[in-house]
Amino acid sequence: MIESIRFWAIIVLIAFGLFFTFVSAMGVLRLPDVYARAHTASQADTLGAGLALAAVALALGWQHATVYTVLLLFFVFITNPTAAHAIARSAAESGIDPWTKESEEEGETK
Amino acid sequence: MSQTDSYDDTYTESQVIMTTVKIIAPFTLTYGMFMSLHGADTPGGSFQGGAIIGVTVLMLAFAFGIEPTRQWLKNSFVVGLVTGGVTIFIATGLATMALGGNFLEYDAFSETFGIAHYWGMEAIEVGGVALIVAGVVITLFFATAAGFTPERRSRGTDSLDREVSDDD
Amino acid sequence: MIPSGVTVEEVFLGAAALFVVLAIMMFYRAVAGPTTQDRLLAVNVLGTNTVVILALLAAGLDEPWFLDIALIYALLNFLMAVAISKFTVERGGVL
């Protein structure tokens, strides 16, 4: 019974993890400029990675390797937004203008 | 206030990046040393451990700027790291030879002192590989950063001084 | 209840394969992306995916030491993002 619950919990976590990573990939491909892409890159991807890592931790159960997985989870959650911030900041520093609805109407694609 | 006004024209280190680095630096350093010390019995190996120790310093340098980091980590300390590593490496090797084995043949230790093969490996892993790798990573980085171009280096000193005083 | 014929290991390996497909999608942005920051972003996402793939493989193949590599990879990935985003800004004395 417990095994069965654990199995399905793992399936659900992995499914959602894949879904959010897919959203992140779609976002990076579809969105119009670097700032907008950074949104999905940092957020949907972090959540996707987090869910997948949680599934791994659940599968490994009560053993030493789980500690590493949890550490990895925390590490990803702290560093990913910072990395996205660093990239967005560097884009702002190099003077890339953000895409807006108006700029699209003017036919300007950035 | 317009956008150009708020994006000030002096480059300052980002507080967000600095604080993240501040928080994760102790953990990565601990982890790097852990890997170096367990290099003999886990597949991670102390090469990676040394690399992580070096990377921790690089991370601080990226977040705070090179000059403050260079002042924090004296050059002599880094050189000491490398020479210490090489010394331990060679000393372990020669010790095995002195005991009648080949260079780095750890079995000589267990025959003479009755200690496990493991400890010779440990000495090489920690003393030799980890220290050398960490030292070389840091030295190469600072050397590359310092010798960017001679002209920029001299021009940069005064702005770097200001950077030191502006940053935390 | 657990469907017969499917083990947790197989689920992890299948998920890892799908993650690889998603990671490959990032190559488009890494090659096409008009600015350096776009490419950097794509590589960063690719790196996060790699970390997840390593973790999934660690569970799927029962090789716990893959997690060591994943942790180091995550660290280097973060360092790369910070480092390159600083180098792309051409200012006197940035570093």
Add this chain to the structure above:
Amino acid sequence: MAAERVLVPLSDTVTVRQTVGYAVQSGLERADELEVHLVVALPHEADLIEGQQETEAAKELLSKAANWVREDAGSGPITVETTLLGTDEYLFGPRDFASAFDDYAREHDIELVVLDPEYQPGATAQMLQSIERELDAVGLAYDEAPVERPARHERLVGDGTERFDRLFALFWISYGFYLILGDPTYWFDLVTGAAVAGIVSVSLAHITFTFPLDRIQSPIRTLRFGLYVPYLIWEIVKANLAISIVILRPSLPIDPTMTRLNARVRGGLPLLALANSITLTPGTLVVRGDDQRLIVHTLIPSAREDLFDGSLERAVRFVFHGREAAAIASPRERGDTEILGGDEQ
């Protein structure tokens, strides 16, 4: 000859005493009569919780400094004025401080500012831009006091107070982490862990803890942070679903805008917590985070509304300053929000 008037901004630094001394001495050399205006600029509004403590400290500093001036002047013809600045406004970076000093100088007909080279308004706030630059920008003449600066370049490693607390805290954090990684029952790990934790704490304690540790407050903050994490995860999941719908729709109904938010959090750690929370919540991305001015890129209008409602900001204030501090007006009500872009494009 009219009396010479100088403005001396004070903050609690190691060189403040020397600065006051220099201001008096050099002033008396230039003119027969000297009027010294001592000001402390407060970085917080006086009615905020964390501001009250600072107000007390500032008053104490002012009365101490007034005594120093009288001491140094001896029987010289000298007048002392002490003022608290910024009690009714929220001063942000160095620019605000410089303009506050400028206003004061105009009001009192002061031509010269004697500046402490270590000047840092507020105990926890760190100035990113130099105040000298901003004083130049507003056109106020300043004279930097030539003080002996012990450990001028030690900024990276903090100010050296509470050394023991920092070492102690980092030692146990590092040791705990090491034992989690290793095996707490194996003697080799126990011994090497202690050695490693020693090295880590000595080399990094002053980098990690640049803020003063408080023996009572810091553990409480850690506990409150534990309460904050589930709330944050809930917010992340909620917003992620919202953004997934937007991205997967073929029409891609996005409306990206740059906004500015003046957040009422101060110092590195609260700022990091807020900035990373904002970035982790989909739809909002912090582009610049210097001092309190956050430049935030928002992707969809609903995320922008959430940001301006300031629920994350309240939560972060709850973590660092307690329950009372969390109950503040939302950024929208304070007028601390602004949508950038549009006309500049």
